[in-house]
Amino acid sequence: xKTLQYLKIVALMILITGSSxxxxxxxxxxxxxLKIDVSLTDAEKSAGxxxxxxxxxxxxxxxxxxxxxxxxxxxTVAYYNLQxxxxxxxxxxxxxxxxxxxxxxxxxxxxxxPQWSNNGEYIRFLSDxxxxxxxxxxxxxxxxxxxxxxxxxxxxxxNFSPDGTKLVYSKDVKxxxxxxxxxxxxxxxxxxxxxxxxxxxxxxxEDGKFGHLFIADFNNGNIGNAIxxxxxxxxxxxxxxxxxxxxxxxxxxxxxxxxxxxKLYGKEYALSTNADIYLYDLNEKTxxxxxTDNKGYDRYPKFSPKGDLISWVSQETPLYESDQKRxxxxxxxxxxxTYLTKGFDQDVDFYSWGEDNNTIFFVSGVKATVQLYKIxxxxxxxxxxxxxxxxxxxxxKAGDVLLAEQMSMSxxxxxxxxxxxxxxxxxxxxxxxxxxxxxxxxxxxxxxVKTTDGKEMQVWVILPPNFDESKKYPxxxxxxxxxxxxxxxxxxxxxxxxxxxxxxxxIVAPNRRGLPSFGQEWNRQISGDYSGQNIKDYLSxxxxxxxxxxxxxxxxxxxxxxxxGYSVFYLAxxxxxxxxxxxxxCGMYNLESxxxxxxxxxxxxxxxxxxxxxxxxxxxxxxxxNSPHKFVKNWDTPIMIVVGEHDYRxxxxxxxxxxxxxxxxxxxxxLLFFPNETHFVSKPQDAVVWQREFFGWLDxxxx
Numbered sequence: 235x236k237t238l239q240y241l242k243i244v245a246l247m248i249l250i251t252g253s254s255x256x257x258x259x260x261x262x263x264x265x266x267x268l269k270i271d272v273s274l275t276d277a278e279k280s281a282g283x284x285x286x287x288x289x290x291x292x293x294x295x296x297x298x299x300x301x302x303x304x305x306x307x308x309x310t311v312a313y314y315n316l317q318x319x320x321x322x323x324x325x326x327x328x329x330x331x332x333x334x335x336x337x338x339x340x341x342x343x344x345x346x347x348p349q350w351s352n353n354g355e356y357i358r359f360l361s362d363x364x365x366x367x368x369x370x371x372x373x374x375x376x377x378x379x380x381x382x383x384x385x386x387x388x389x390x391x392x393n394f395s396p397d398g399t400k401l402v403y404s405k406d407v408k409x410x411x412x413x414x415x416x417x418x419x420x421x422x423x424x425x426x427x428x429x430x431x432x433x434x435x436x437x438x439x440e441d442g443k444f445g446h447l448f449i450a451d452f453n454n455g456n457i458g459n460a461i462x463x464x465x466x467x468x469x470x471x472x473x474x475x476x477x478x479x480x481x482x483x484x485x486x487x488x489x490x491x492x493x494x495x496x497k498l499y500g501k502e503y504a505l506s507t508n509a510d511i512y513l514y515d516l517n518e519k520t521x522x523x524x525x526t527d528n529k530g531y532d533r534y535p536k537f538s539p540k541g542d543l544i545s546w547v548s549q550e551t552p553l554y555e556s557d558q559k560r561x562x563x564x565x566x567x568x569x570x571x572t573y574l575t576k577g578f579d580q581d582v583d584f585y586s587w588g589e590d591n592n593t594i595f596f597v598s599g600v601k602a603t604v605q606l607y608k609i610x611x612x613x614x615x616x617x618x619x620x621x622x623x624x625x626x627x628x629x630x631k632a633g634d635v636l637l638a639e640q641m642s643m644s645x646x647x648x649x650x651x652x653x654x655x656x657x658x659x660x661x662x663x664x665x666x667x668x669x670x671x672x673x674x675x676x677x678x679x680x681x682x683v684k685t686t687d688g689k690e691m692q693v694w695v696i697l698p699p700n701f702d703e704s705k706k707y708p709x710x711x712x713x714x715x716x717x718x719x720x721x722x723x724x725x726x727x728x729x730x731x732x733x734x735x736x737x738x739x740x741i742v743a744p745n746r747r748g749l750p751s752f753g754q755e756w757n758r759q760i761s762g763d764y765s766g767q768n769i770k771d772y773l774s775x776x777x778x779x780x781x782x783x784x785x786x787x788x789x790x791x792x793x794x795x796x797x798x799g800y801s802v803f804y805l806a807x808x809x810x811x812x813x814x815x816x817x818x819x820c821g822m823y824n825l826e827s828x829x830x831x832x833x834x835x836x837x838x839x840x841x842x843x844x845x846x847x848x849x850x851x852x853x854x855x856x857x858x859x860n861s862p863h864k865f866v867k868n869w870d871t872p873i874m875i876v877v878g879e880h881d882y883r884x885x886x887x888x889x890x891x892x893x894x895x896x897x898x899x900x901x902x903x904x905l906l907f908f909p910n911e912t913h914f915v916s917k918p919q920d921a922v923v924w925q926r927e928f929f930g931w932l933d934x935x936x937x
Contacts, residue, residue, distance in 0.1 A: 267341035268322045270313045272668070279672045283699050283736040286925035288673065289727060290316045290918050293665040295639065295647050296323060297347055301354045304633025305330060306374055307649065308348040308357045311665060319919045325359055327374050330635045330651060332662065338376050339363075345370075347391055347479065352398050358382070360389055369403075369457075383457055390445065391472070391479030394452065395488040400516075401452050402482055402491055409468045410442035430500035435833050436475045437880045437912035445470040447482060447493065449516060463491075463514050463521065471495040473509060473533075481534055486541040490515050492524075494533045494546070504835040507553055511535045511546050524564060530557055540591045542566055543611070545574075547582055553840035554761070556718035558754050559583065561596065563611060574614050579753045584628040595619075595636065597626045599751030602680075602692050602722050606638055606652060620657045623678070625723045637662070642723040643696065643731050644675040674699040676735035683744070683778045686770045692752070693775045694721060696731045696741040706786040708936040709740040711776040711813070713794030713801035717760055717768075717841070720751045728914060728921065729795065737929045738937070739791075742779045746771035762843045762853040764797075765804060765860030772801065776812065788814070789936045795819035795876075796884060796913065800862060803892055806873060807865025815935035816873040817928060820884050820913050823892040825861035831885045866895045872902035874931040876924065878911030904931060 272291040291314075298309035307330055314321035323344040328335040339345050343363035350357055356371040356378075363370065364381055367388035372379045383389060392403040413425050426439065433440050446464035450457050464471050472481045473496055481494040496509035511524045511532045525532040530549040537544055544564045549557040559581040561574045574594075575582055583604070585596035592611045597604050600618075604625035609616045620626065627647060629638040636654050640661075641647040649663040679695045698707060712731070714721050721743045731741050745752065747768040748760025760768050780787040792813045794802045799821015806816050822828050826846045829838045839845070843853030873896055877889035889905070896903035906927055908920055915924045 265342040268315055268318060268320065270315060270322065270341060272313060274669065274672050282672065282674050284673055284675070284730070284733045285736070286733065286922045287316065288669060289730065289733060289925075290314045290922065291669065292646050292727070294727070295649065295663065295665060298628075298630070298637070298639065298649060299348045299350055299357075300330070300630045300632035300635060300637055301350050301374075302352065302632060303354060304631075304635035304637075306354075307637060307662070308350065308359075308374075309335075309649065309663075310345055310348065310359075312344075314918050316918050316922065319917060321918070325357070325361075325372070327357065328662070330637065330662065332660075335663065336374075336376065338372055338374075339379075349394065351394070352396055358392075358394065360391070362388075380455070382455055390477065391482075393479060393482055393484060395484045396486055397488050399452055400449060400488060401457065402447055402449050402484070404445045404472060404477075404479070404482075405448050405462075406443040407446045407462065407464075408443050409466070410440075412442045415442075431504040431835065432500055432833060434882045436883050438882075444468055445472065445477065447471050447491070447514075449491070449514075461519075463519075464495075467495075467497065468499045469495065469497055469503065483536050485537050486539060489517060492535040492537060492544055494535055501835075504833065505553075505839065507531050507549070507555055507836055509533055511544070513544070530554065534585070536585075536587060538563075538587055538591050538611075539589055543591070545585070545587070545594060547585070551840075553836040554758075555834075555837060555840075556716070556750070556757065558757075561585065561594065561609070572614075574609055574611065575616070576614070578616055581750055586630050588631050589633075593631075595629050595631055597629060597638075599720050599722055602694065602720055602745050602749075602751055604720075604722055604751075606636075606657070608654070618657075619652065619654065620659065622659075623680075623723055641725040643678050643694070643725065645670075646725045646727075675732050677701060678731075681778075683775055685747075685767075685774050687767065689756075691771055691774065692745045693779070694731075694741075694743040694745075695779060696735045696743065698735045698738050698740065701784075703784050705784060707738060707740045707784055708789035708791065708932075709742055709776070709780060709785045710734060710932070711772060711790065711792045712741055712743040713772060713792065713798035713805075714743070714746070714749060715794065715796030715798040717748050717764070717797035717800075718750055718757055720749050721745050722751065728916070728924075733925065737933075739932070740779070740785055742776050744771060744775035746775070761841045762857065764800065764842070764857060769801065769804060769808070772805065773809075773812070791815040791817070791932050791936050793817040793819075793932075794821070796821065799823075799884070799889075802873075803862035804860070804865070806871060807862060807868040809871070811870070813871055815932055816871055817876070817931060818873065818889070818892065819876040820878065820881050820886075820889065821875075821892070822862070822884055823888045823895075824863040825858050826863075827891070828884065828888060831887065833882055863891065863895065866892075866899060869896060869899055869901050872931075872935050874904045874906065874927070876906040876908075876915070876928075878908045878913060878915060880911065881913040883913045 294312040296310040308327045310323050312323040322341045325338045325345040326335040343361050345359050345361045348359040358371045361370045369383040390404045394401045448460040450460035491514045508529050509531045513522045529552040532548045535546040547559045551557040561582040580598045583597045595608045606619040624642040627639040636652040639647050640650045650659045676699045677697045682690045685691050750757045790813050799818040802816050802818035803823050842857040844851040846858045848854050875889045875893045877886040893905040
């Protein structure tokens, strides 16, 4: 159940059997629908500011898919019932020229992963309407809701061939014996027998099962004759931890499948980022590795519309998960590889082919925003299509429609159509219009701050709603995680800057050293220098903003999660009395114990420089010498520490160590321990309690 535990909506576990073949009529579901009420109360309207409770009334757009002719878009929206502590995700469709969305499913089930049939007649998707996650289809007008698969277990993801006669899906296959297999006469024994690394990942324990790709026939609604093309493999395809079925693509003629996988096991898997692109031939039943020459990540392969080219995103440096994401194409006729974005000092993120077989659209971060670009495959010329203070998350092109998902610090993700010639964006969906009409967002300002080494650093400053320059406000320094993750114009349902500002705080969010979208030199500088320049950058940012007459320099707080939590722990021992309160969420506290405890060992091996026992490694030894736990003797400021028990990325014991040290040192401190949460606090009621405690702690010490 590892996939289900990691991503409930995007990736559900599958247990499809190759012999399943029966067409199912419309299923009448007897489950009670989840009641959804997103209207604001009179009190919320009167207050007019964002609250934790309002945050859980937002509709959250998920997957979307353009129809083949570009005239319609199918998409999912999740809504939550805070009192029931759960949500539901439904399927919608609307015309891309505008209008009102049509809801195709009800609140008795959740849907995900919509895709259109090749003729645009049906929308196919995953739904748990019949009790497990299965493949369904429906007409865009809401007629003929039909369940296509009916197999024990949950369907994870699927892709139909372009002609609709075959499909590829993922299925968990038992490859490694567990204790119950080894000792069948001890069925009540509860033990994990571990002899290798990668025994757990992010938030799940390995259970001996791994996702394999199966290719099956699809005929008159029947699924059958499935073939496991990953037989005997002890790794997940699609890859953990995203389990993203978009990494599996059909050739236009349906004769081949291209996919990404990291075909390593155990300690080798833990110590490598060497994922490759594989081409499977359905007729020959052969698999070829297309990227043996690269030892870093190769991911997200796609066929061009004519099928003569395969594109993918490649990262060159082994172990470096935040290395530059470069776009490559392979000409299948000549076997020639071309580095399309050579000389482009930015990342290529979500991308898609245009129908002309010569244009690729992609999104890329630039100066803390994410914009749309297109590249000419033949000439490699790159054109920037959009401008503005926002992020584009994904894009698709069909017919004459270019559709993209846009968000900002003041707006949750919505769908927009983009004029390819002018870059003009037209908002298509208005999922949360009623909320925005009744609450006021704080102003987001950009400033550039001089760093200690003479560089210019971009900093976002988010002001409280109804900001009054004649008043003085407490301010919070926000420390970004990652550590290489841009403080862009993202909207978060957890670390939301607008809800912080709504509580009367000025937010200072610097794009310090180590963050993407400012060139590779700026991005890579942090590796091996956790305690160095980026820490100085943090202090440069807060020292600059605190000079404003509307900031009270005697009421400064410092907050952060993950690497941001490390930053908080480190600054707690080095801040020289700047801050009056700290909050660290799931942070690295003791780097020496973190190294062997974390699961993706490649990460600290590269970013910290090596292992703590590598005494001849100067970079590694500098990293461990500056572990936050070695400076706890300097702690003098109240600190709250937050952690989820199922966080295996940064094991929760790191937070327990930090809290124990604070308590033993007599530092005012509080621990929020969530037994059912992971690296993120994501369950509705847990999240509201988290927000209340978050601001309760800050208000106590800063107000």
